[in-house]
Structure formats: structure tokens, C-alpha cells
Amino acid sequence: MKFYMPRPWDETIADIETAGHEHVGLEEAEVYINTDPRPDRIPEMPANIQWVQHCYTGVNQLIDAGVITADGLPWCNAAGAFAEPVAESALGLMLSAAHHHKAFAQAATWDVARELDNSQAWLYAQGRPREVAIVGAGGIGKRLAELLRPFDVNLTEVTRTGPVTLNDVQWEQFDFVVSILPLTPATEGFFNAEIFAAMKDSAVFVNVGRGATVVTEHLVAALREGQIAAAGLEVVDPEPLPDGHPLYQLPNCVMTPHMAASKQVATFHVGxxxxxxxxxxxxGEAMPTRVDVAAGY
Structure with a gap:
């Protein structure tokens, strides 16, 4: 097919051309490859464009802005493209939060060694396997499950259709809860005060899905009050997180600035x-990652 990419990503274009497709100008293209997640930066599509490939997974902001509609041009997201880098990021956050990396860096003194040692968590079994919930166990979750195998954890995969769904989860049983939820009307603000209160006070919560699936002020309170032990966040709400926000200062909150699937990573996976x-x-078949507007992804 003939495709147009307004901001050329060399690695992506090379992968697509290897499959026999041709990079052309907009007026000749059949497919538009969208590299900008901001709705106001996306142009009206000319009549020659048959469908659009979005370079990222999240499309809720494009649906909300009316860029993607149920009866409009087909859009595909990049679901499944970032399983490897995001799973690696999730594992890194799990370990960093559990082992108090930020707390020690902030303390800047060896005097906290005993305190941190007494309260750090471990992924490998100490007397019993650790219980890990992967919430939203799609491609990223499946890759994370593979990365966790050497730790011999007990894994529970929570999905929309089961066998374990969001309504079935017994939060108090888990040592680690990793959210990879997409943002939809059903998941917005899902992780709230009630959910955090139900978790173990030794639990580590990690979010590599969407920031707005968490009520941020409730998470701050849970971390301050010891309802959960620690958090590792690749995504937050709002983004960017304002300077001076409490999450920056909390010693039991490790963060990265939504960079596990940035352009620098995406260019190697979208093709x-x-x-x-x-x-x-x-x-003439259903496209694997075509956006379902009703579902929100």
C-alpha cells in the first residue's frame, strides 16, 4: 500500500517498506500514519486516505475530540507494539519501589539503612511465593508475566472477560498490583480510596497503563497514610505532572515521565x-488493531 508519514520515523518506514509498501506524498497515499497524539495537531484527512495508523496505543483523547468516530474513517492504534519496553519498565518500577531506591536517594544518609532494610519487599519467594496481580493482561501483561517467571511468583491475570475480572479481584491477597488498564469510561478513576484501602499495607502498586485510571489524590493519601507500602508510576494524572506535586516528594513513590513507549521507542515497533x-x-479481513470507539480503544 502507499502510505504517508508526516514526520518520518526512519526505522518505522524501513520496516514498512521491507514488507513491500511505498512511502509517498499525502496526495498519493492510501494510508496516513499519524505520529501526533494531540487532537488539535491532526489534519482533516483527504478523500484518498482509506484508513489511519496511529503510532501509539491510547486513543481516548482522539475519541473525545471527535477525531475518531464510529462512522468515520477507520483508525488503528498500536496495541501490542510496546509489550517489550513497557513490560521492562514495569519490572523496573516493581523492583525500584520494593527496594526503596528513591527513599535512600532522598535521605542521602546511611543512617536509614536499617529502617529501609526492615521494610523493603522482594519479588522472589521468602517462605512463600509472592502474589502478583496483572490488571489488564494483554500483550504487555503477557510479556511481563514472562519476565516474572524467574522470580517464581504466583500470577493472577485480570482481564475484561475473565476468568478473573475487575469485579472478582480480592485486593488484599496481593503483594504487587500492576495496572496496565486502558482508559475507558469504565476504568477512569478505577483505582481509588476504596481499592487502596482494600490492599495490603505492604503492597506495591505499579501503573504503566493510563494515569487517569487512578485517582491521584487518593493514591497520595494511601502512600502518606501507609495504606500501601509503595508505588511505581510510569503514567500519572495529570500529565505532565506539575512541578511541586506531592508525588515528587514522597519517598515511597518512584516515577518515570511516560517514556516507556515514547517516539524513541515507538519507531522500532510500529512498522x-x-x-x-x-x-x-x-x-478484506478485520484489521487487528482497529479502534473500537464504543470500547474506547
């Missing part, structure tokens, strides 16, 4: 998603 969608389109 295979485009190629799969293009192959399906040409065969």
Missing part, C-alpha cells in the same frame, strides 16, 4: 503493527 493491519485490509 510490524502497520504491516499486519495493511495485510488484513488488503485481504
Amino acid at each position: 510490524k503493527i502497520f504491516n499486519a493491519n495493511a495485510a488484513a485490509w488488503e485481504a
Whole structure:
């Protein structure tokens, strides 16, 4: 197929061209590859564009702005593209939060060694396997499960359709809770005061899904009051997090600035998603990552 990418990503274009597709100008293209997540920066599509490939997974802001509609041009997101980098980020946050890396850096003194040692958590079994919930166990969750195998944890995968759903989770049983939830009307603000209160006070909460699935002020309170032990956050609400926000200061909150699937990473992964969608389109089949507006992703 003929495709147009307004901001060329060399690695992505090379992967797509290897599959036999052609990078052309907008007026000749059949597919528009969108590299900008901001709705106000996305142009009206000319009549020659048959569908759009978005370079990121989250599309809720594009749906809310009316850029993606149920009866409009088909859009595909990059679901599944970032399993490897985001799973690695999640594992890093789990370990960093559990082992008090930020708390020691902030303390800047060896005097806290005994206190931190007494309260740090471990992923490997000490007397019993650790209980880990992966909430939103799609491609990223499956890769994270593979990375966790050497730690011999007990894994519970929580998905929309089961066998364990959000309504079934017994939060008090888990040592680590990793959220990879998409942002939809059903998941917005899901992790709130009630959920945090139900968790173990030794639990580590990690979010690599969407920031707005968490009520931020409730998380701050849970960390301050010891309802949970620690948090590791790749995503937050709002983004960017304002300077001076309490999460920056909390010693039991480790953060990264939503960089596990940034452009620097995405450029190596979007090509295979485009190629799969293009192959399906040409065969008259359902495209694997076509956005379902009703579902929100």
C-alpha cells in the first residue's frame, strides 16, 4: 500500500517498506500514519486516505475530540507494539519501589539503612511465593508475566472477560498490583480510596497503563497514610505532572515521565503493527488493531 508519514520515523518506514509498501506524498497515499497524539495537531484527512495508523496505543483523547468516530474513517492504534519496553519498565518500577531506591536517594544518609532494610519487599519467594496481580493482561501483561517467571511468583491475570475480572479481584491477597488498564469510561478513576484501602499495607502498586485510571489524590493519601507500602508510576494524572506535586516528594513513590513507549521507542515497533493491519485490509479481513470507539480503544 502507499502510505504517508508526516514526520518520518526512519526505522518505522524501513520496516514498512521491507514488507513491500511505498512511502509517498499525502496526495498519493492510501494510508496516513499519524505520529501526533494531540487532537488539535491532526489534519482533516483527504478523500484518498482509506484508513489511519496511529503510532501509539491510547486513543481516548482522539475519541473525545471527535477525531475518531464510529462512522468515520477507520483508525488503528498500536496495541501490542510496546509489550517489550513497557513490560521492562514495569519490572523496573516493581523492583525500584520494593527496594526503596528513591527513599535512600532522598535521605542521602546511611543512617536509614536499617529502617529501609526492615521494610523493603522482594519479588522472589521468602517462605512463600509472592502474589502478583496483572490488571489488564494483554500483550504487555503477557510479556511481563514472562519476565516474572524467574522470580517464581504466583500470577493472577485480570482481564475484561475473565476468568478473573475487575469485579472478582480480592485486593488484599496481593503483594504487587500492576495496572496496565486502558482508559475507558469504565476504568477512569478505577483505582481509588476504596481499592487502596482494600490492599495490603505492604503492597506495591505499579501503573504503566493510563494515569487517569487512578485517582491521584487518593493514591497520595494511601502512600502518606501507609495504606500501601509503595508505588511505581510510569503514567500519572495529570500529565505532565506539575512541578511541586506531592508525588515528587514522597519517598515511597518512584516515577518515570511516560517514556516507556515514547517516539524513541515507538519507531522500532510500529512498522510490524502497520504491516499486519495493511495485510488484513488488503485481504478484506478485520484489521487487528482497529479502534473500537464504543470500547474506547
